[in-house]
Amino acid sequence: NAGVTQTPKFQVLKTGQSMTLQCAQDMNHNSMYWYRQDPGMGLRLIYYSASEGTTDKGEVPNGYNVSRLNKREFSLRLESAAPSQTSVYFCASSQGRGGTDTQYFGPGTRLTVL
Amino acid sequence: KQEVTQIPAALSVPEGENLVLNCSFTDSAIYNLQWFRQDPGKGLTSLLLIQSSQREQTSGRLNASLDKSSGRSTLYIAASQPGDSATYLCAVIISAGTYKYIFGTGTRLKVLA
Numbered sequence: 653n654a655g656v657t658q659t660p661k662f663q664v665l666k667t668g669q670s671m672t673l674q675c676a677q678d679m680n681h682n683s684m685y686w687y688r689q690d691p692g693m694g695l696r697l698i699y700y701s702a703s704e705g706t707t708d709k710g711e712v713p714n715g716y717n718v719s720r721l722n723k724r725e726f727s728l729r730l731e732s733a734a735p736s737q738t739s740v741y742f743c744a745s746s747q748g749r750g751g752t753d754t755q756y757f758g759p760g761t762r763l764t765v766l
Numbered sequence: 767k768q769e770v771t772q773i774p775a776a777l778s779v780p781e782g783e784n785l786v787l788n789c790s791f792t793d794s795a796i797y798n799l800q801w802f803r804q805d806p807g808k809g810l811t812s813l814l815l816i817q818s819s820q821r822e823q824t825s826g827r828l829n830a831s832l833d834k835s836s837g838r839s840t841l842y843i844a845a846s847q848p849g850d851s852a853t854y855l856c857a858v859i860i861s862a863g864t865y866k867y868i869f870g871t872g873t874r875l876k877v878l879a
Contacts, residue, residue, distance in 0.1 A: 656809070694770060694855070694869030695810075702864055710866070742809055749864045752798060752817065757809035 654678055656758035658743050664764045665733045673728040673761050675743030683746045684726035685755065686710075686718060688739040695742065701726055702749050733765045768793045770858055772870035779846055780878050787841040787873045789856035794834045798859040801830050801841050803852045804872065810855060814841070846877045 659674045677684065682703050687695040697710030701720040715737060717729045726745075730737060741761045746753040769792045779785050789799070798817050802810040814823045814830040816839065822831040829842040839856055853874045857867040 692871060694857075694871050695867070696869075697866060700864070708864070744810075752815065754800075754812045754815060755810075755867065757811070759809045760807075 656743055656745055656756050658741075658758040658761050660761060661759065662762050664766065665730075666766050667734060669733050670729070670731050671733065671763075672730075673741055673743075673763075674725070675727065675758060676725045677743075677745040677756070678724065679745060679747075679756065680723070681745035681747050681756075682723070683749055683753075684720065685744040685746075686716075686726070686728045687742045687744065688712065689742060689760075690739050698728065698741075730763075733763075735765045737763065738765045739763060768796075768858060768860060768868050770856060770868050770870035772854075772856060772873050774873060775871065776874040776876075778876045778878060781846060781848060783846050783877075784842070784844050785846055785875075787843070787854050787875070789839040789841070789870055791837045791839075791858045791868075793860075794837055795860070796834065796858045797861045797865060799830075799832055799839050800857050800859060800867070801828075801839075802855045802857065804855060805852050813854075843875075846875075848877045848879045851876050 656677045685700040686698040699718040701707045704723045743758040744755040746755045800815045801813045816823045816832045827844040832839045853872040855872045857869045
């Protein structure tokens with residue numbers, strides 16, 4: 653039981669390049685989330701998926717797209733990376749829509765955009 | 767707009783000391799509140815979740831309290847150990863269509879042996 657896994661762990665991009673961050677969970681959770689964490693700021697929600705086949709914008713969605721490929725997998729895509737997207741990205745999952753359900757977090761992807 | 771603040775940003779204590787971490791929020795209309803631990807280079811681990819109808823939750827040496835009317839929560843760690851060294855984050859959970867987490871910036875705790 654691996655919990656929430658994320659790939660890659662580290663990535664360096666040049667401005668304008670694209671990439672996809674992968675996330676998978678093996679807990680049969682319904683909801684999945686993407687956050688970014690920046691120094692001096694709390695985690696901020698980028699996108700979330702309350703169930704397979706649905707996605708919704710969070711607090712900071714601009715410059716990102718997501719795909720809930722199936723119940724296990726939730727990917728985050730940067731179409732044209734910008735230095736402002738340098739951050740640590742966390743994927744999380746929960747059984748329900750949150751609220752009383754604990755969110756389980758992956759180890760994070762450290763992204764640097766030059 | 768809900769804002770969550772954690773003060774101090776960093777704290778160093780000798781091993782064995784009891785300590786309190788603070789979390790304040792600006793809007794008392796929260797659904798629940800959750801405390802997390804984050805180790806360097808790792809993801810977040812849930813410690814305690816306090817429902818809005820509760821005043822406190824306990825797990826081992828950890829006790830979290832919630833006072834919605836004053837917009838405050840505290841995390842009490844008893845008999846601190848070097849293994850408690852980590853960043854502690856609180857998050858308020860609000861109901862807005864779905865449930866959204868609003869995180870504080872964390873308190874970085876170092877327990878000295």
